[in-house]
Amino acid sequence: MGYGLIVRFELHDAAAATAFDALVDKTLKGIKENEPGTLVYVSHRVPGEPDVRVFYELYADREAFEEHERQPHVREFLEARQQYVARFDVTFLEAVGGKLSGEAEGTA
Incomplete structure (x- = not known):
């Protein structure tokens, strides 16, 4: 399951959140155009926490x-995000079951 x-x-x-969102939009263009192995890449706002973003x-x-991680647009994102981010936390996941649809089905 990937x-x-x-x-x-x-x-x-709030200003950092606005700039971060613009940086994400720019990065997403590169991901969509150049990364067939990236099945899902979604940025989420958190209700009630306007200065928080969660990526899945x-x-x-x-x-x-x-x-x-090697792509130029991702390297640029990783460098530029530092000016907007106070803190971040990464959790790696291992699938144990679920449902996939669309392009992600080929990985199940």
Whole structure:
């Protein structure tokens, strides 16, 4: 079922959140165009926590994740995000069951 992770970002303030969202939008263009092994990459707002973003990421396998990390648009994101992020936490996931649909079905 792939290789997944969740990342929680706590941003400095509302201005940082706006700039971070713009950076994410720019990065998503590169992900959509250049990463067939990235099956799901979604940024979420958290109701009641306007300066928090949570990413859910699902890759075909660990190699697809490592390829994602090597991409120029991702390297740029990782460097630029530092100015907006007060704290972040990464949780790696191992699937034990579930339902996949669309492009992700091929990894089940």
